[in-house]
Amino acid sequence: MKTFEYRITDELGIHARPAGALVKEAKKWESRIILQKGDKEVEATRLMALMGLGVKCGDKIIIKAEGVDEDAAIGQMEAFMKNNL
Numbered sequence: 630m631k632t633f634e635y636r637i638t639d640e641l642g643i644h645a646r647p648a649g650a651l652v653k654e655a656k657k658w659e660s661r662i663i664l665q666k667g668d669k670e671v672e673a674t675r676l677m678a679l680m681g682l683g684v685k686c687g688d689k690i691i692i693k694a695e696g697v698d699e700d701a702a703i704g705q706m707e708a709f710m711k712n713n714l
Contacts, residue, residue, distance in 0.1 A: 630695040631703035639714045642685040647713050652676050654709045660696025662706060673706075 639647060655662040655673035662673035666688060671678035673692075684690060692710065694702040 630693055631699045632691055632693045633703060633707050634689055634691050635707070635710045635714070636689050637684055637686055637714050640686050642688065643679060643682065643714060645680065648676055648679045650713060651679060651709065654706065657705075658694070658696070658698055658702035660694045660699045660702040662702060663693040663695075665691040665693065 637643065643651070652674055663670050664673050664679060664682065664684075666682045666684055669682060670693075671682060673679065682690075692703070692706050694706065696702070
């Protein structure tokens with residue numbers, strides 16, 4: 630399993646549009662992609678679950694990738710987060 634931490638810089642946090650883009654990005658990988666905020670974890674392919682985390686600007690999240698392409702997946706997810714959130 631590969632992980633990285635990220636602090637959200639988008640002033641609106643993870644709202645509908647970036648959450649949809651995040652789901653689309655996560656679905657590209659065979660690996661299971663998980664977002665964690667505090668003690669709650671959700672699969673990044675589940676739009677309503679992502680939005681249910683209530684991630685706001687300044688919140689720290691942990692992104693995890695586990696599976697056959699986890700190295701590539703975690704790298705791309707990190708790049709996605711930096712470019713979009």
